Amino acid sequence: MSAEDYHQLPTFIKEISSQCKEHQERFERYCYFHVCLCCVQCITDKHQKCQDIKPRSVILNQVKSSASVPLFEKDLKNLKRNLDKALKYMKKRISANNTKKTEAVDEIRHMTKLIDDFLNELEQTILDDLESKHSKLKSEMVILVQQMEQRAVQINQLQVEFTKMTQYATDLQMYVGLKEMRKLHQSNKIYRRFKTGRPI
Template sequence: MALKEQNSCTICHDDGISNSAVTWCTECEVLLCRGCENPHSKSRLSKEHKTMSAENYQKLPTFMQEISSQCRDYKKKYELYCPFHACPCCVRCITDKHQKCQEMKPLSDILKQVKSSASVQLFQKDLKDVKEILDKAITYLQTRISTSNVQKTKSR
């Protein structure tokens, strides 16, 4: 659900009201204003949902904003993973498209394995190393630009 330009509460917007969003619910996939955030965080159905600030959500790359936990075909939540097709499945997908597929696994189990795998930790370390190198390069280039500007000023 890409809402890059729009930063209004999804629930209020559906009611024709324009309130600024402060939170993104990663499970409901909606932006929430302060008024909607409070009941959402207290409801038995949604109080355990993971959220992030709307500001941080807006900073995510578009491809990440477009990732959904719901099946595009049936609008149902992904619950299982098909190792044969290497894809997440909703309950309807299983009956319509994956009837012959064996060894369906709970998607939550697959995600836990991915998050705790050594490759993810190595990838995080590599990203941190690249960030440090880029930060040093930026600092160096800013110093060079500053030095160049000083030299230009002196030569005039």
């Protein structure tokens, strides 16, 4: 193997040693029972009872031509294909979820605008109705105040005339005058009750 080819190997492969780490001797045998390579000292220490031990060359000569190599290669391809499918599916789902989120946000904003428009329209309707009723009530109250002020002037005049009548009128004039003033007083009674807060 050239140095260039050697550097193409994965790191964990380059770290595999042909010597036993425990005894610092070259692997010479393979134990089928323990499924491991062994040095001479390993066989003496740990594999004396193992029956199926063969030279390392037997297992190594078969490794590249064994069925396990293409099977493992097939498994890797299947794993890669399945992983690619899973990744494609997940990316598709992420994209679909993003699209649904965007659609949901747009729908929420659309509904929010509809609600805002409805509330604004309702608010304006209520305000317009309030303004209309307030203007009408204000107008009626202004007219009523004007009428009451006119009646107040009339009553003031009536008081002045009543004072003069009591001072200068004859008994007959006083009698007739009181009857006329009572009529005027009754016609102004509604305003007096309104002013004092008593029911009409």
